[in-house]
Amino acid sequence: MMMLVLICPECNAHNPPDAESCQDCQASLAGVAPSELPDSLDSENEDFDLFEPEEKDLPDLLYFLKQDDQAEDEESLLEESGASQPEESPDQPEEHTPEWLDTVRKRAREEEDSAGELIRRVSAAQETLAGDHGESHHEDFESWIQKLREEARDKAAGQDEASEERSSGEGEAGESDPEWLSRVRKAHGSLEPPREPDAAGRSLLEWLVELEEGQEENPPEEEDGEIAEAEVTQPIRTHGDEAAGDRTQEVRTGTTPAKETETAKAELVTVGITRDEHEQADLLATTITDERADRPTPLEKPKTAGWLVRAILALLLITGMSLALFSGSQARLPGGQLPPAGQALWDWAAELLEGASLLLVFDYQPGYAAELELIAAPILKETLAKASEVAFVSSSASGTLLAEALLTEVMEASAVPKDSFPVENWGYYPVGAFGAYGIASGLNASMQLPNLPEPTLTFPQRDYEGILILSDQFDGAQAWIEQLTVLSPDTPVHLLVSAQAGPMLMPYFESGQVSGMLSGVGDAAGLESVMDQGGVVARRWRAYQVGTLSLVAMLVLGVMISLIAQPQSDRRGEV
Amino acid sequence: MKKILGIAVAIIVGLVVLAGYFFQSQLSPILALVFEWGLVLIGVAGLIGIGYLLAMHMRKIVRWEKRSFFSIIVLIAFLFAMIAGILLTPQNALYRDLVLNVQIPVETSLLAILAVTLFYASLRLIRVRGWTPMSIAFLASAIFSLILDLGIIQTGVGTIASTVLAFFERLPLVGARGILLGMALGGLVVGLRVLLAIDRPYGE
Numbered sequence: 001m002m003m004l005v006l007i008c009p010e011c012n013a014h015n016p017p018d019a020e021s022c023q024d025c026q027a028s029l030a031g032v033a034p035s036e037l038p039d040s041l042d043s044e045n046e047d048f049d050l051f052e053p054e055e056k057d058l059p060d061l062l063y064f065l066k067q068d069d070q071a072e073d074e075e076s077l078l079e080e081s082g083a084s085q086p087e088e089s090p091d092q093p094e095e096h097t098p099e100w101l102d103t104v105r106k107r108a109r110e111e112e113d114s115a116g117e118l119i120r121r122v123s124a125a126q127e128t129l130a131g132d133h134g135e136s137h138h139e140d141f142e143s144w145i146q147k148l149r150e151e152a153r154d155k156a157a158g159q160d161e162a163s164e165e166r167s168s169g170e171g172e173a174g175e176s177d178p179e180w181l182s183r184v185r186k187a188h189g190s191l192e193p194p195r196e197p198d199a200a201g202r203s204l205l206e207w208l209v210e211l212e213e214g215q216e217e218n219p220p221e222e223e224d225g226e227i228a229e230a231e232v233t234q235p236i237r238t239h240g241d242e243a244a245g246d247r248t249q250e251v252r253t254g255t256t257p258a259k260e261t262e263t264a265k266a267e268l269v270t271v272g273i274t275r276d277e278h279e280q281a282d283l284l285a286t287t288i289t290d291e292r293a294d295r296p297t298p299l300e301k302p303k304t305a306g307w308l309v310r311a312i313l314a315l316l317l318i319t320g321m322s323l324a325l326f327s328g329s330q331a332r333l334p335g336g337q338l339p340p341a342g343q344a345l346w347d348w349a350a351e352l353l354e355g356a357s358l359l360l361v362f363d364y365q366p367g368y369a370a371e372l373e374l375i376a377a378p379i380l381k382e383t384l385a386k387a388s389e390v391a392f393v394s395s396s397a398s399g400t401l402l403a404e405a406l407l408t409e410v411m412e413a414s415a416v417p418k419d420s421f422p423v424e425n426w427g428y429y430p431v432g433a434f435g436a437y438g439i440a441s442g443l444n445a446s447m448q449l450p451n452l453p454e455p456t457l458t459f460p461q462r463d464y465e466g467i468l469i470l471s472d473q474f475d476g477a478q479a480w481i482e483q484l485t486v487l488s489p490d491t492p493v494h495l496l497v498s499a500q501a502g503p504m505l506m507p508y509f510e511s512g513q514v515s516g517m518l519s520g521v522g523d524a525a526g527l528e529s530v531m532d533q534g535g536v537v538a539r540r541w542r543a544y545q546v547g548t549l550s551l552v553a554m555l556v557l558g559v560m561i562s563l564i565a566q567p568q569s570d571r572r573g574e575v
Numbered sequence: 576m577k578k579i580l581g582i583a584v585a586i587i588v589g590l591v592v593l594a595g596y597f598f599q600s601q602l603s604p605i606l607a608l609v610f611e612w613g614l615v616l617i618g619v620a621g622l623i624g625i626g627y628l629l630a631m632h633m634r635k636i637v638r639w640e641k642r643s644f645f646s647i648i649v650l651i652a653f654l655f656a657m658i659a660g661i662l663l664t665p666q667n668a669l670y671r672d673l674v675l676n677v678q679i680p681v682e683t684s685l686l687a688i689l690a691v692t693l694f695y696a697s698l699r700l701i702r703v704r705g706w707t708p709m710s711i712a713f714l715a716s717a718i719f720s721l722i723l724d725l726g727i728i729q730t731g732v733g734t735i736a737s738t739v740l741a742f743f744e745r746l747p748l749v750g751a752r753g754i755l756l757g758m759a760l761g762g763l764v765v766g767l768r769v770l771l772a773i774d775r776p777y778g779e
Binding site for chain 1: 614617665666668671672674675678679682683685686694697698702714717718721722724725726727729732747748750751754755
């Protein structure tokens with residue numbers, strides 16, 4: 001009888017066929033094909049366990065002898081009570097009697113010669129027990145066993161001579177067994193008495209008696225591991241619940257004798273089967289069954305040359321950007337008008353009076369230099385041409401270098417003599433570490449290293465015509481705006497910031513704290529368009545468009561590939 | 576005891592700085608002292624960081640561990656920049672060009688890598704989350720903002736299209752304000768948690 005189960009791919013636990021997730025590990029069972037397994041593991045246990053559960057501590061033969069004895073007791077009781085009882089047919093097997101035992105009994109009844117020593121002894125014991133029936137009723141099976149043992153002991157005393165003969169020739173040990181017992185062994189592979197050199201005269205019955213009393217705990221070991229008949233004897237030791245006691249059962253399974261060979265010697269193989277081993281055997285059987293079951297075969301992933309795709313994409317992107325940058329053609333800048341903040345800044349720069357003093361704040365990292373130079377260059381060109389005094393401070397580590405580089409570039413581009421007005425460096429303000437308080441309150445120099453910018457300076461509180469803050473991030477620009485607008489409330493503050501900081505700083509323009517603002521390459525392009533001067537922004541605008549459009553195209557392409565690949569991945573679970 | 580001392584110092588300094596914004600005239604000298612101590616500590620922490628970095632790379636070179644070659648480059652670049660800065664001063668044009676012509680391309684390349692990483696992360700978001708309303712909105716807004724930033728879409732002045740375009744152009748501003756509000760509230764909560772010793776970023 002087979003049953004369908006879902007075997008968890010994670011923990012190999014068995015789950016009902018309609019389960020959606022594993023009952024043990026909660027792993028998803030989607031796509032797991034049901035496997036056929038035996039109806040229960042008990043059926044597999046039968047392969048390893050020769051006894052019924054109630055017979056765990058009693059060999060079969062003893063059990064059935066006991067059953068016969070009890071049946072006779074019941075018959076005698078019925079006869080005494082006078083109740084009519086239909087006579088049980090000897091041919092009719094009992095409910096739990098194995099077939100081989102029925103065969104033995106039948107032949108023992110029909111053929112007198114076929115009843116070997118074992119049966120005769122058993123019959124004699126039964127007759128003895130029957131004789132004692134009227135007196136003691138033989139309520140306890142142990143007393144019967146005791147009698148058998150005493151009888152066997154008496155017999156053993158008179159068989160010393162035979163014992164010596166047997167011990168002298170090991171090969172003759174099996175010859176004392178009757179033929180019918182060998183046939184039974186052949187047919188059923190059933191019980192065989194142990195063969196011990198030191199107990200050569202012991203009969204099967206003696207062994208059974210000792211086994212019943214627990215004296216036969218250890219399997220007899222053959223000297224030098226040799227057995228006379230070249231008969232492979234496999235003791236199977238099954239350990240039941242060890243907590244319940246050391247119930248050890250030894251079963252000797254006689255197999256077919258080996259063919260005639262000179263060195264036909266058998267090894268006594270002891271197989272200790274514990275409960276854990278039994279469970280492992282069950283697991284092995286389950287695994288074998290599971291391996292034979294139909295399993296979803298994962299479809300082989302197509303070998304996509306991912307690196308090749310990436311290399312092609314990178315090559316296309318670099319080529320397009322390079323062509324756009326170095327082709328020399330100028331893109332058509334977006335026309336129209338500047339945003340209000342940008343327009344306000346441009347108006348202020350255009351209307352700046354001659355001889356103005358300016359303060360420049362450099363608060364951006366070198367990585368944003370290219371973007372901020374595009375934004376600031378047109379404004380600085382316009383304002384520096386009218387300035388009579390310029391001072392700058394920085395709040396980034398490379399601010400001083402960036403300031404000098406930008407000012408030099410703008411002056412060279414606008415043909416403004418470098419010495420036409422003084423450029424003062426007011427040093428580095430660690431806004432990130434010191435916060436806005438340092439700007440507002442000023443710092444007192446306590447230590448200054450030669451040839452290094454002064455880390456602490458009193459903030460230049462002068463009446464500037466304008467303050468320009470070049471920043472790439474919101475935090476730095478925020479600190480400068482909030483402190484400068486308090487320190488110099490009448491001085492217009494303007495922002496030249498990166499595209500990422502622009503939207504965050506827009507509220508300062510709308511609130512009036514900032515007079516004007518330009519952010520990002522887009523505003524720079526718009527400013528250049530308003531100025532009607534084709535230049536640096538127009539050349540880079542083409543590359544900017546190519547890069548942005550490439551990004552959009554790859555985004556759309558990637559989403560489409562995801563859409564196409566998603567159903568394929570869903571189908572991978574199908575067989 | 577050590578734990579309590581750290582908590583007490585953090586709470587007292589925090590409360591003094593906070594009170595300094597309300598009682599500037601009374602607490603100004605104390606605030607200046609506290610800030611200068613802070614600057615000294617930051618400078619010392621920077622020196623410790625530089626020393627640790629140098630020691631780590633030197634250890635790698637001495638043991639000749641994997642990628643020790645890059646440690647050699649780091650040490651050479653560090654020593655060159657430091658010695659040249661001391662000798663030539665940052666005002667020197669050569670020193671300025673030497674530093675900026677290395678620093679600007681390197682940082683710009685890092686930003687380019689960041690852009691590609693963000694692009695890939697957005698794709699993974701779509702693949703992992705699937706087609707949810709949020710993922711669709713994210714994708715649509717990203718593509719729309721990129722196209723809008725190119726200046727391709729042009730409208731006439733005073734038209735309905737210009738109004739619609741202005742609406743979309745203000746969407747990043749709306750989002751930025753939301754972020755600002757979140758940052759302000761988050762900063763307030765973090766400050767309160769530090770003052771109340773619920774969070775102890777200065778160590779347990």
